[in-house]
Structure formats: C-alpha cells, structure tokens
Amino acid sequence: MGDSSTTKSPFDLSTKNLKDRPHIEPVPEAVAALKESGFTPVQSGKLTVALGAYVPPTSFLAEDDNRTFVGSDPDIANLIADGLGLKFAPENVAWADWPLGIESGKYDLGVTNITVTEERKDLFDFATYRQDVVAFEVKKGSKITKISKAADVSGLKVVVGSGTNQEKILLNWFAENTKAGLPPGEPVYYEDQAAAGLALSSGRVDAILGPNAAASFRAATTGQSTVVGTLNGGYPATAEIGATTKKGNGLAKPVQIVLNHLIKNGEYDTVLKRWATEAEAIPESRINPPGLPRP
Numbered sequence: 001m002g003d004s005s006t007t008k009s010p011f012d013l014s015t016k017n018l019k020d021r022p023h024i025e026p027v028p029e030a031v032a033a034l035k036e037s038g039f040t041p042v043q044s045g046k047l048t049v050a051l052g053a054y055v056p057p058t059s060f061l062a063e064d065d066n067r068t069f070v071g072s073d074p075d076i077a078n079l080i081a082d083g084l085g086l087k088f089a090p091e092n093v094a095w096a097d098w099p100l101g102i103e104s105g106k107y108d109l110g111v112t113n114i115t116v117t118e119e120r121k122d123l124f125d126f127a128t129y130r131q132d133v134v135a136f137e138v139k140k141g142s143k144i145t146k147i148s149k150a151a152d153v154s155g156l157k158v159v160v161g162s163g164t165n166q167e168k169i170l171l172n173w174f175a176e177n178t179k180a181g182l183p184p185g186e187p188v189y190y191e192d193q194a195a196a197g198l199a200l201s202s203g204r205v206d207a208i209l210g211p212n213a214a215a216s217f218r219a220a221t222t223g224q225s226t227v228v229g230t231l232n233g234g235y236p237a238t239a240e241i242g243a244t245t246k247k248g249n250g251l252a253k254p255v256q257i258v259l260n261h262l263i264k265n266g267e268y269d270t271v272l273k274r275w276a277t278e279a280e281a282i283p284e285s286r287i288n289p290p291g292l293p294r295p
Helices: 015-020 028-037 072-084 095-103 165-179 193-202 212-222 252-265 267-274
Strands: 046-051 087-092 124-131 133-139 157-159 186-188 207-211 225-232 240-246
Touching: 028 072, 028 252, 046 072, 046 095, 072 087, 072 240, 072 252, 072 267, 095 124, 095 240, 124 252, 133 165, 133 193, 133 212, 157 193, 165 186, 165 207, 193 207, 193 225, 207 212, 212 225, 240 252, 252 267
Parallel strands: 046 087, 157 186, 157 207
Antiparallel strands: 124 240, 133 207, 133 225
C-alpha cells in the first residue's frame, strides 16, 4: 500500500473500463421465472441495485467521473440485469443503509459484498455468487511472512473494520492468545482505507485484516504490500457472499438461474479474472445456503 506512483496499475479504473464490461443476452429460463414469480421491479424495466462505493476491485466509483460504478460487483450486477432482460440501474448506498433499503422495497437487489448469515436470512433471500475470503496484508518486506492461526497475531497491531466478520475472527484470536498466556494483540480502527494504508506503510500497524479481493488488488497494483494469509470470512465456518433481495419477493430464484448460467458459459470467470478475484469463485450459485451462525 502507500504511494502507487512507482507501479503502473494493470487495471483501468476509469469509465473506459466499461467498454470491456461483459454482457449477455436475456436468459429465457430466468425471464420466465421472473414473470412467474410475480416480482415487480422498483422501476419498470429496470433492476435497481444497491452498490457500495468502496475500494477496488469489488465496487468503486470511476476515477475520472466519481459517479460511474466500476468493479467486480457492478460487473456481476450488470450481468444479472442483462440475464433478466432488465436495464441495470445502480444506486450508491452506504453499508449501513442497504438492509432497510431492500426491506422497504427501495432497491430490488443488493450486490455489495453481503455475507449470508442466519440472522440476515430472517429478512432477506440470497443467491450466492462468490466465497467470502478475508486476508492478512502486511508491508512489503515485513518480517511477518505467514498468518494462519491465533499465535501468529500475538502482540501485533492489526487494522480491522468495526462490526465486520473479520473483527469477530481477530478478537476471538486475541482471546485465544490471552487464554494461552500470550500477548493478545491489538485491534486498530480507521475510517478509511487511505488512512489504514498509510499506517501500514509507515509502520504504525503491523497488518491489515480485510476482504481478500481488496488486499490482493492493492498488492498487485501498488507493489507496496503482500498478502501473508487468507481465511474464509466465516472462519471456522464457511461463508458465501450473496446477491440479496427482500425475503419472499420471488427475485432470488431468477437471479440464481442467471448466475448459474454465467458460471456455465464462462462469463462468471471472465469477471473474476478481470479483477484478479479468481480465488473467490464458487462452483454454483445457491439460494439461502447455511450462513454464519447467530451471535
């Protein structure tokens, strides 16, 4: 992380990226399922999708206009809309606001790195589209070369997002260390990725624990950091990320049909390769699979 000016990014982060965005024709089975479901889009003829303006490569705003969505989640959401025979209508939504927005019917679908949990399944239906993978990222040249268990973070200052699955993993590991008589480690919280990156590059923190996609992307584009360990986001359980819709509204099944079509015809792999997120591929989309356990 840190200054990326010395390393040319292999990814186009501008609106020009859209010219290579994959598209498909409507999927007849999905279109029929949508019609039979009785689902009515928020906007006629459009799929209104809640997206987050985060960091590359998952979902972010183009560098040259700061309003066009670019990244793997927008690519997937656009293909879902194509497959349903609808026009893609993205909406910039803060993480805290997507649940009420979907539940109230303001948005048809959420494609914003939402992990399937048992608690969320009370209110939402999910059609999964990738694994939830998290990564430990360190400064290039760090003495830390591997993090795979609690003892590996003993005594370290680790940046983590408040209220995230990653935080739960980290705090559980710190508790394990305390129980084992080891220095537990210290969680560090920052409001934005730039501040976290500066803290890592300056040595104020030892590592960052966050989504694998973002960590791998930063390592590939800046040359200033290295991923030294990955875990499933539901560790020790397994978790998947899902396209999220209001429970019982009938949209999840048509979306799943499109996603499995994408997996079968190769467009799914095309998107993952476009953003170097192949490690998060799933063999098939599932509706409401087992999620992370309730708190």
